[in-house]
Amino acid sequence: MRFSLKAVNARQDVVALDLEAADEGAARETALRQGLSVLTVRGLGLAAALPLRARSAFPTTLFSIELLALLDAGLNLVEALQALAEKRADAVLDDILRSLNEGLPFSQALARRPEHFSALYIATIRSSERTGNVKEALQRYIAYEEEVDRVRKKVVLALIYPTILIVVGSLVLAFLLFYVVPRFAGVYEGLSTELPIFSRLLLAIGSFVKAHGLLVLFVLGAGLALAAYALLREGVRASIAARMWRIPMLGERMRVYQLARFYRSASMLLRAGIPALRAFDMVSGLLAVHLRQRLQQARTMLEEGKSISTALTAAGLATAVSTRMLAVGERGGQMGEMMDRIARIYDDETARTVDAFTRVFEPLLMAVLGLAVGLVVVLMYMPIFELAGSIR
DSSP: EEEEEEEOTTTTTTEEEEEEEESHHHHHHHHHHTTTTEEEEEEOOHHSSSSSSSOOOOOOOHHHHHHHHHTTOOOHHHHHHHHHHHSSSOOHHHHHHHHHHHHHOHHHHHHHHHTTTTHHHHHHHHHHHHHHHHHHHHHHHHHHHHHHHHHHHHHHHHHHHHHHHHHHHHHHHHIIIIIIHHHOOOOOOOOOOOOOOHHHHHHHHHHHHHHHHHHHHHHHHHHHHHHHHHHSSSHHHHHHHHHHHHHHHHHHHHHHHHHHHHHHHHHHHHTTTOOOHHHHHHHEEEEEEEEHHHHHHHHHHTTTTOOOOHHHHHTOOOHHHHHHHHEEEEEEEOOHHHHHHHHHHHHHEEEEEEEEHHHHHHHHHHHHHHHHHHHHHHHHHHHHHHHHHHHO
């Protein structure tokens, strides 16, 4: 299988390369043997469409919190890791301790487990090793994760109730169409009375389901399987995302959400002492494809000597407010802190948008599902109403 990798070489430059390997782990090992620090790995062809292996759930944030607490208590790094390894038997901790005993720096020990420790995490730890202040790096990462989780949970919680409504409503409609309507169709077959056209259409559907139930279930199952397979393919997901970006209001909200991730990640790297050009290269994967192209334009302007505020604004990666804040950060030499403030503003804007969306969408969704179920029920009972009227 072929994989596309983005990595950092010995000169601290971000490079891209393609490798042939058995799986993602083998591709990472090959890059590490070449002296590269792997940032991202993406499968090409079938490797991109199907998950190659399940990722182990190592609690990176909890590990960082516990490690910071032990370091604050006065333990050195090795002692703190040994205490964590004794508390929780874990192959990841054992591997990190083994690497430290071999004489490797903490960042390189973490880099041996890129499936658990992101490039941002490793870069933050690596930068702190120059000053010996690992605790500050851990504090920055914990604060970063807390902000990211806060926004993510806000979005997820907003989607839970509509998802439940859709699932329950779909099950009710399926029960009516696959069980109730076919039985009503059998009752009405012997009636000589002319049924309303929409009732005839619904009952025709019920009769078809009754006669070809297995075929209908097979078609529905095959359709769901094809849809799931299509969503696994990167090209299909990219096409759907591109169409969503073209929707004016939705596209702007998606842009603000992605810019918040970009600014927060870049802020953490800049505060860790990583140069802006390299920091932007490392976080470019967080952006959509067309925003990555704009980031490349901003990077080119930075290489030409333009300021960060000018480059990001010209590339369309900054709003009017963030442009002014970036300029203030440049004058005060606090670009990392200012980017973090901008990310907070974007996150608050996203949270307000999610709240407004749920307040409008949930009642609307309930109304649509209620109307759909009610329409099916009325169409089923309409012939009975007609028959009762004719008897009177």
